[in-house]
Amino acid sequence: MPEKATLExxxxxxxxxxxxxTQAGEFVREEMDHIRAGKHGARxxxxxxxxxxxxxxxxxxxxxxxAKGKASNRTRRSAQSALRRGGSRRxxxxxxxxxxxxxxxxxxxxxxxxEALARQAxxxxxxxxxxxxxxxxxxxxxxxxPRRRRAAARKAARTxxxxxx
Numbered sequence: 479m480p481e482k483a484t485l486e487x488x489x490x491x492x493x494x495x496x497x498x499x500t501q502a503g504e505f506v507r508e509e510m511d512h513i514r515a516g517k518h519g520a521r522x523x524x525x526x527x528x529x530x531x532x533x534x535x536x537x538x539x540x541x542x543x544x545a546k547g548k549a550s551n552r553t554r555r556s557a558q559s560a561l562r563r564g565g566s567r568r569x570x571x572x573x574x575x576x577x578x579x580x581x582x583x584x585x586x587x588x589x590x591x592x593e594a595l596a597r598q599a600x601x602x603x604x605x606x607x608x609x610x611x612x613x614x615x616x617x618x619x620x621x622x623x624p625r626r627r628r629a630a631a632r633k634a635a636r637t638x639x640x641x642x643x
Contacts, residue, residue, distance in 0.1 A: 480533050484508045488539060498534075498541040505537065506530030510590040519585030523598040526589045528553070529582075535560035 488504045509530035513520055520526040535541055535557060543557035588594055603611055619627060 480505055480537055481508060485537060488534070488537065492539075498539050501539045502531055502534035502541045505534040505539070509533070510595070513587055513590035516587065518579060518582035519587045520582065520589040521585050523589045523594045527598070532556070532560045536563045538564040 484504050484507075488501045491501045491504065506527050507530070509520075509526050512518060513526055520529065531541060541561075543554050543561060546554065548554075549557075603614075606614075619630075622630065
């Protein structure tokens with residue numbers, strides 16, 4: 479069950495007209511916090527993100543299941559069932575909940591580290607085209623402000639200089 483604050487933040491996002499993936503981001507953030515706090519672990523960053531997305535779907539966020547061919551059949555089926563669960567209000571049985579938590583507690587905590595998250599973001603970005611990456615960067619720039627923009631420009635210049643050598 480997601481924390482009350484997470485549900486409230488996701489609902490605020492929904493009222494603000496933000497996309498389902500933005501709403502779901504709140505649940506993914508909560509999951510990362512849980513791993514960092516030592517409540518449980520995850521085998522990989524991908525698994526940690528998947529758990530957060532599943533929680534979001536179960537909480538009623540309108541996040542569609544991945545299209546056929548985008549993810550494995552098992553993942554898609556799991557996402558579809560989580561979406562269905564989001565429509566109703568059925569509680570997970572205590573036995574299943576305990577089993578899941580027990581299995582997750584045995585996993586490592588490195589999946590939520592900054593390095594692991596950065597690695598995951600880079601590999602995901604690489605799958606997208608150059609235009610999509612550029613567009614997403616220019617969207618991000620809009621919320622930066624002059625000081626952070628200047629810092630980012632300096633960093634980019636340093637990176638370009640390094641790759642020229």
